[in-house]
Amino acid sequence: MNFASDEESPTHAEYVAALRAAVPALFDGSYGLVTEFGRSLLAKHGLVLARVEYTKSSGSRPIALTHAGVQLATRTAYAPAAWPVRILPYDAKGAPRTGDPVAQDVAGPACFAGDLLASARELPPLAPGDLIGVPDTGAYFFTAHYGYNSLPRPAVHGFTLTASGEVRFRLVRPAQRLDEIVAEAGGAHGDALL
Structure with missing residues (x-):
């Protein structure tokens, strides 16, 4: 791939x-x-989109925090050299982000320093509200959700083209709801060890 x-x-x-x-x-x-060609058949057919929630810096390096991290890109977070991803930066309106590239981290929502989609990546400076695209995520991303910190599975949308070339989006999998996270974690058995 x-x-x-x-x-x-x-x-x-x-x-x-x-x-x-x-x-x-x-x-x-x-x-x-x-x-077995699963990854080569599916990877190019997935795209993660995430909004930059906020930015900060550690030392002199800027960090853009998003809701896409270890729960979607588990292999990237734990083995970044073997599972690198591209980061496509966009402004809040969806136009390609421009500006002189600076080394910055793109981080996810988990509570550990290794929740990174990219480390020291040369990108135009990202700001709160900007969007990032992470292409080639059709294999080993949406199907291998990691429920660390009870992070919910995101919605998955697909699209089709009509005969006239119109793009139509469809919900393929809804986002995981809070009550589903609680049930999956054993919420109905909260008193089992009392």
């Missing part, structure tokens, strides 16, 4: 060509070949 741009690479055809070149015997009919 290419997570550095919108380009879909390597392609599945390139993958097959590399296998054929490296291990041609796999294709001589003697073997059945099974592969």
Whole structure:
């Protein structure tokens, strides 16, 4: 998977060509070949959008705090070198954010310093109300919610195009409600250990 741009690479055809070149015997009919392409099929089909709630600085580095963090990008928060994400900055009206890039962190809502989508990322300065887009999140993000600090699962929306090219959004999964978080945490059994 290419997570550095919108380009879909390597392609599945390139993958097959590399296998054929490296291990041609796999294709001589003697073997059945099974592969799993889930991430490469789904990753480019997801986008997280989050609003910058507030900004602060630690030392001299600015930090933009959002509601998208470890609960959505668990692998990124715990293994950022192996699971980096792009951050697309927008102003509050949705226009691309401009300005001289500065190294800044983009943090999530959890109560630990490692809840970061990006660390020392060169971005135009972000401000409260701005938006960030995190592309390529169609695999291992919405389906692998991490309920740390009882952070709710966000709503998931999909879209279709009509025959005339009109975009229509549809709710695919509603946001998790407070009563659902309490029930999932065992709220009905609050006196079990009394």
